[in-house]
C-alpha cells in the first residue's frame with residue numbers, strides 16, 4: 001500500500017534521509033523509532049508529500065507521491081496525518097474542525113460531513129465537546145479530535161508523528177488507547193513514537209532510524225528480542241522498555 005524506494009533528501013549540505021526503502025502493507029502497523037534528529041519525522045512526512053524528496057520514489061496505493069500530476073490534497077485525505085502539536089483550526093469549534101476538509105476536499109454535503117464528524121467524535125469519547133474551541137480542550141482531548149478529524153476523510157492509512165510527545169503524562173494513555181483500538185480495527189498505520197509499550201502491544205514491525213538511514217526494519221518480536229545492529233541495541237537500552 002505504501003512503498004518507499006531509495007528515498008534521499010538533503011537540507012543544504014545536511015543529508016536528512018539517505019537511501020530509505022521500506023513498504024507497509026494493508027492492515028500493517030509499523031512503528032518508526034530512533035534517536036532525536038535521525039530523520040523519522042521527515043521520513044513520515046515524505047509519504048503524503050509534506051516534505052519533498054530529492055531522489056527515489058514513493059507510492060501510496062499505486063499513486064506516485066511526487067508526480068506533478070498527483071492531486072496532493074486528495075492524497076493527503078487518503079493518508080491521514082496526526083501531528084505532535086495537533087494542528088487543529090483554533091478559530092473553529094470542534095464540530096467545524098471535523099467537517100471542514102470533508103466539505104472542501106471531498107465535496108461532501110455539509111449535513112453528511114457534520115454527521116460523520118459527530119459519529120467519529122463519539123468514537124473518541126468526546127461528543128460532549130462538539131461546540132467547544134480547541135483551546136478549551138486538554139492536549140489529550142485535542143489529539144483525539146485530531147485523530148477523529150483525520151478519520152473523517154475515510155483514510156486508507158494513517159501516519160502519526162510523535163502523537164503523544166507534547167502531552168502531559170496523564171494524557172498519553174487516552175490517546176494511545178484510541179490508537180490501539182484503531183490498530184485492532186485493522187487500520188494501516190505508520191507511527192513515529194518513543195512509546196515502546198505501544199510498539200510491543202500493536203506493532204507488526206519496527207523501523208529503527210539513525211542518521212537518516214533505516215538501520216533496521218524488523219518484525220516486532222525480532223526487534224525487541226534482540227536488534228541486530230549495535231546502534232539499535234544502544235538506543236533500546238537507553239529508553240525505557242515496558
Ligand SMILES: Nc1ncnc2c1ncn2[C@@H]1O[C@H](COP(=O)(O)OP(=O)(O)OP(=O)(O)O)[C@@H](O)[C@H]1O
Nearest residue numbers: 011014016034035036037038039040041042043162
Ligand atoms: N526544514 C529544515 N531545514 C534544515 N534542517 C532540518 C529541517 N527540518 C529538519 N531538519 C533537520 O533534519 C534532522 C532530522 O529531523 P527530523 O525532525 O526528521 O528528525 P526526528 O528523528 O524526527 O527527530 P525528533 O525525534 O527530535 O523529532 C534534524 O537534524 C533536523 O534539525
